[in-house]
Amino acid sequence: MSHTLADLDAVRTRILAEIDAADTLQGLDDIRVAGLGKKGEVSLMMRGLGKMSPDEKKVMGPALNGLKSDLNDAIETRKATLENAALDAALASETMDMSLPVGKPTGTLHPVSQVMEEMAVIFSDMGFSVAEGPDIEDDFHNFTALNFPPGHPARDMHDTFFLENGEKVLRTHTSPVQIRTMINQKPPIRIIAPGRTYRSDSDQTHTPMFHQVEGLVIDKGIHMGHLKGVLMDFVSAFFETDVDVQFRPHHFPFTEPSAEMDVRYERDGAAIKIGQGESWMEILGCGMVHPNVLRACGLDPDEYQGFAFGMGVDRLAMLKYGMPDLRDMFASDPRWLAHYGFNPLVQANLATGLS
Ligand code: PHE
Numbered sequence: 001m002s003h004t005l006a007d008l009d010a011v012r013t014r015i016l017a018e019i020d021a022a023d024t025l026q027g028l029d030d031i032r033v034a035g036l037g038k039k040g041e042v043s044l045m046m047r048g049l050g051k052m053s054p055d056e057k058k059v060m061g062p063a064l065n066g067l068k069s070d071l072n073d074a075i076e077t078r079k080a081t082l083e084n085a086a087l088d089a090a091l092a093s094e095t096m097d098m099s100l101p102v103g104k105p106t107g108t109l110h111p112v113s114q115v116m117e118e119m120a121v122i123f124s125d126m127g128f129s130v131a132e133g134p135d136i137e138d139d140f141h142n143f144t145a146l147n148f149p150p151g152h153p154a155r156d157m158h159d160t161f162f163l164e165n166g167e168k169v170l171r172t173h174t175s176p177v178q179i180r181t182m183i184n185q186k187p188p189i190r191i192i193a194p195g196r197t198y199r200s201d202s203d204q205t206h207t208p209m210f211h212q213v214e215g216l217v218i219d220k221g222i223h224m225g226h227l228k229g230v231l232m233d234f235v236s237a238f239f240e241t242d243v244d245v246q247f248r249p250h251h252f253p254f255t256e257p258s259a260e261m262d263v264r265y266e267r268d269g270a271a272i273k274i275g276q277g278e279s280w281m282e283i284l285g286c287g288m289v290h291p292n293v294l295r296a297c298g299l300d301p302d303e304y305q306g307f308a309f310g311m312g313v314d315r316l317a318m319l320k321y322g323m324p325d326l327r328d329m330f331a332s333d334p335r336w337l338a339h340y341g342f343n344p345l346v347q348a349n350l351a352t353g354l355s
Helices: 005-021 025-036 041-051 054-093 111-125 153-158 176-184 224-239 291-296 313-321 326-330 334-340
Strands: 136-138 168-170 189-198 209-219 245-252 255-268 271-274 279-289 305-312
Touching (some): 025 054, 111 189, 111 313, 176 291, 224 255, 224 279, 245 279, 255 305
Antiparallel strands (some): 209 305, 245 255, 255 279
């Protein structure tokens, strides 16, 4: 059966009217399939082209293609109209009451995240900002610039994970962020750097990945008194009680003099009470930034001085919140997280309480 141009016009008029009348996306798609689908009316007419004479084809070919694209255009336009209408209807009918209280959140904030947040709040109150560095470090930032000469035995103390033929390491401490900060930023500098650190070590009190918070202050005329003041204020704010501290001489290659800071504590059964008793517990390392470290970062030690400190976040979290085993911190047991985790909607705040 062959068709005339008049037939095509009739088909066009009819289908266009159907498209205009379609009031659902499904209805519109049915019209598309009936007209342009594999076995659709227009597709079948296209198939009839094969049986036409060359002269007929010359007229009917372009006419059929024109019909097809007119219908396609009309369908797209109608589709957009229907979709917009559906969206408008949804916007008009679906409302959300932003004043409704949410239920108790099911997820909790991990104690490590909580404690890092608390530390950031305390130090930002003292004018520190938060800096970051990469977990994968190079030898220069993790060791050399921190005054660990190549081959120095202090490097062995760190049980380093080496990558890429020993050119890169998983940072063994957050101290490389000191180097990155001093190279990129002019003094005065006051930063803390929380983050993950790695050492090839695993037992009851060590995990191969753990967390530290580094601190660094660089300015003119900085001395050990500033270091002690900042850290004494910090522990009392952190444990939310007056905490006695003592500084014991120690050695780190990147500080001179160096010290470890202990807090007074007492065991009460399984519990540990910070701030009272006759025992001392080490909680951080600190010291005055070594002149060689300042020089490695392009600073003149005769002009600038500073202090640095580094502490283990996981251990401080355990001490403050009474978790007995370090390894549980990273076991991702939902029961442990539900018990020890924190409400993520409560912000640590110095005025209203840290947790
Ligand atoms: N980086 C040291 C460590 O991991 C801690 C430290 C930091 C000591 C800054 C002094 C100054 O043990």
